Amino acid sequence: MSEVQENKSGGNNRNRNRVLIVFFIILIVSLIAGVIYMRYKKTHITTDDAYVEGRIHQVAPKVEGEVVEVLVGDNQYVKRGDLLLRIDAEPYKKKLDEAQAALDAELNRMSELKATLEAERQKLRAAEAGVQRIEREKEAILQAVEAAKSELDAQEALLRxxxxxxxxxxRLYKSGVIPKDxxxxxxxxxxxxxxKRDALIAxxxxxxxSLSLNRAALKEAGAGVSAQKAVLRRLSETIHSQESMIKSRKAVLELAKLRLSYTRVYAPSDGYVTHKSVEVGNIVRPGMPLMAVVPLSDVYVVANYKETQVERIRPGQKVRIRVDAYPGRVFEGKVESIMAGTGAVFSLFPPENASGNYVKVVQRIPVKIILKEGTDPDHLLRLGMSVVPTVYAR
Structure with a gap:
């Protein structure tokens, strides 16, 4: 009986030892797994608060008018420079024709003014030539006057x-000394x-x-030259004003050309047409949103990491991105930048913590992640998609 009890007691001890061994093995494995997991968490920073973002090009007209043609549909892919729609161009063509006609009229007037200016310059040259001729005649008359006076002086001596x-x-004749002849x-x-003396005096x-007449003619010719110069000055001022007018007309013409070109609306970039709200016959105005073009070739990820996680995140670190829409597909990327503040700071209504009922909440800081690989047409990342990025912070 005692031997049976001893055998049972020995069996229980062996079972207890096995349980303890299994427990310690599980404990050691759990500790090792916990250490590995903690090390993994330190070097692999993950968040599910992340979304795909990118640029959205709003398409809006720059002129007012009726839409006469829409060449794209919703979700259609377009290339930069593709024609999206046309606005009725007839009113702008008329404005262009009017501006061109006004410019042509001013150019014709400028041609007439320049022709008049050249004619007046010829008159001035003729008037100046007349002054020079009269001055030469004056010199000749002065010389003739001096010569006549000199000859008169000599004749006065001969007369005396x-x-x-x-x-x-x-006396001799009266005295009978000389004959009568x-x-x-x-x-x-x-x-x-x-x-002779009288003739010289004349x-x-x-x-x-002649000298007096010459001086009068010279004065009159000089006045004519001055008047002609005044005419030229007025013409030059008129031409200067006309040049300003032509510049103004050219500016109006260029603006008319520009506004005419705005009747054709082109795609601002490669991408997909979204939110198209325009149809043929709509009256559109400048700045009115008609559609958007979203390029999916350069999208990026904004991941909102907890403020306790960003300490180990640095620009340039490798990132692996899983997308909810594409299970099993992993995208490669890298950290580009970390925002200068939390998302709450830049929200429309930032938190007000001075009311007395403050509760501390872990804030999140946006981190911008760019993709390394090109666009995969079978796995397009679309704006707003949920993603799970993991930053390798080794």
Missing amino acids: QAESDYRRAE RYEKAKTALDAQRA SVRKAEV
């Missing part, structure tokens, strides 16, 4: 000599000298009259 000879001949000869010589006076 003839008068002296006549008086002496008269010598007396008459002396008188004839005196009369001749007086006639020549001097005539030359002086």
Whole structure:
């Protein structure tokens, strides 16, 4: 009986030892797994609060008018520069024609003004040539006056000599010393000298009259030159104003061309058409959103990590991204930047913690992650998709 009890007691001890061994093995494995998991958590930072984001190009017209043609549909892929829609261009063509006609009229007026300016310049050159001619004539007249005066002075001397000879001949004739013919000869010589003197006096006076007339003509010609210069100045000012007018008309024409070009709306980038809200016949106005073009070739991920996680996140670190829409598909990327503040700070209504009922909440900081690989047409990442990024913080 005692042997049976001993055998039972030994069996129980062996079972207890096996249980303890299994327990310790499980404990050790759990500790090892826990250590491995903790090390993994330190080097692999994951969040499920992450979404695909990208650029959205809003398409809006720059001119007002009726839509006459829409060439794209919702979700259609377009390339940069593709024509999306056309606005009625007839009103803008008329504006362009009016601007061109106004410019042509101003250019024609400029041509007329320049022709008039050239004609007036020729008149000025002719007037200046007339002044120069009169000045040359003045010099000749002055020389003639001086010569006539010199000749008159010489003639006055000859006349005085003839008068002296006549008086002496008269005394001698009365005294009977000389015959009558010598007396008459002396008188004839005196009369001749007086006639020459009178003729020279008339020549001097005539030359002086010519000089006076020349001076009057020179003054008149000078006034004509001044008047012609004034005409040219006024014409030059008019041409300057006309140049300003032409510049203004050209600016109006360029604006009309630009506004006409705005009647054709093109795709701002490669991408997919979304939120199309325009149809043929709609009246659109500048700035009115008509559709959006979303390029999916350069999307990125914004992951909202807890503030306790970002300490180990650095730009350039490798990221693996799992997408809820594509189970089993993993995208490679890298951390590009970390936002300067939490998401709550930049929200429309930031939290107000001065009311007295403050509860501490772990904040989240947006981290921008860019994809390394190109676009996969079979696995397109679309804006707003939920993703799970894991940052390798080794």
